[in-house]
Every structure is written in structure tokens, then in C-alpha cells.
Amino acid sequence: MKRVLAKVSGKVQGVWFRASTQxxxxxxxxxxxxxxxxxxxxEIxxxxxxxxxxxxxxxxxxxxSQATVEDILLDExxxxxxxxDFEITD
Structure with missing residues (x-):
């Protein structure tokens, strides 16, 4: 099993990013x-x-489509x- 923690920056809040990711x-x-x-x-x-x-x-x-991703930082x-399951959290 692969496990990754990603931090996505840019215009990623208020553009349905979390729901689309889910x-x-x-x-x-x-x-x-x-x-x-x-x-x-x-964070994913x-x-x-x-x-x-x-x-x-x-x-x-x-x-x-509404998002503008500038960078993704990945860590194992x-x-x-x-x-x-895959959840949206606070």
C-alpha cells in the first residue's frame, strides 16, 4: 500500500477542490x-x-476547472x- 501526504497550494480553496478530490x-x-x-x-x-x-x-x-494549482509538496x-473511505475533514 502506498501512502502519500500532499500539500496543494494556489487557488485551491472555494473552488470545489475538496469535493472534486473526494x-x-x-x-x-x-x-x-x-x-x-x-x-x-x-492537504491530501x-x-x-x-x-x-x-x-x-x-x-x-x-x-x-476553477482551481489554479501552483505547487504540490509530496511526502511519504x-x-x-x-x-x-475518502473523507472531507475540517
């Missing part, structure tokens, strides 16, 4: 969460098969939480 993740079979951060960026924790996680991160590089996630 929709893409569920379509791909990826679990985890997406949430807004106080600095205006969005994605876990699942390597190809599916990679596909979600590839999608997040542009996001929904070594936490041991197991997510059964």
Missing part, C-alpha cells in the same frame, strides 16, 4: 482525507494501490492509521 479518490479506490489548511492550501492524505495514488496526485496537479506518509 470524487476522484473514490472513483480510483483511494482512501484517506482532504482538508483545507489555514494558510490557504489543501492518500492511501491505496500505487497506481491509484499516483493517478490521484496527477489529477491534483490541475484539480477542478508513515502513519499507521487505516482509512476505509
Amino acid at each position: 470524487q476522484q479518490a473514490r472513483r480510483l479506490g483511494v482512501t484517506g482525507y482532504v482538508k483545507n489548511l489555514s494558510d490557504g492550501s489543501v 492524505l492518500a492511501q491505496g494501490g500505487g497506481n491509484a495514488v499516483d493517478a490521484l496526485i496527477d489529477w491534483a496537479q490541475h484539480g477542478p 506518509y508513515d502513519g499507521n492509521e487505516v482509512y476505509l
Whole structure:
């Protein structure tokens, strides 16, 4: 299982980024969460098969049509939480 923590910056809040990410993740079979951060960026924790996680991160590089993604910082996630779905959190 691949686990990635991504911080997406740019115009990514108020443009349906979280809901669109959730929709893409569920379509791909990826679990985890997406949430807004106080600095205006969005955090994505994605876990699942390597190809599916990679596909979600590839999608997040542009996001929904209203978004303008400027940068994505990726880190491997070594936490041991197991997510059964992909949720939008606070």
C-alpha cells in the first residue's frame, strides 16, 4: 500500500477542490482525507494501490476547472492509521 501526504497550494480553496478530490479518490479506490489548511492550501492524505495514488496526485496537479494549482509538496506518509473511505475533514 502506498501512502502519500500532499500539500496543494494556489487557488485551491472555494473552488470545489475538496469535493472534486473526494470524487476522484473514490472513483480510483483511494482512501484517506482532504482538508483545507489555514494558510490557504489543501492537504491530501492518500492511501491505496500505487497506481491509484499516483493517478490521484496527477489529477491534483490541475484539480477542478476553477482551481489554479501552483505547487504540490509530496511526502511519504508513515502513519499507521487505516482509512476505509475518502473523507472531507475540517
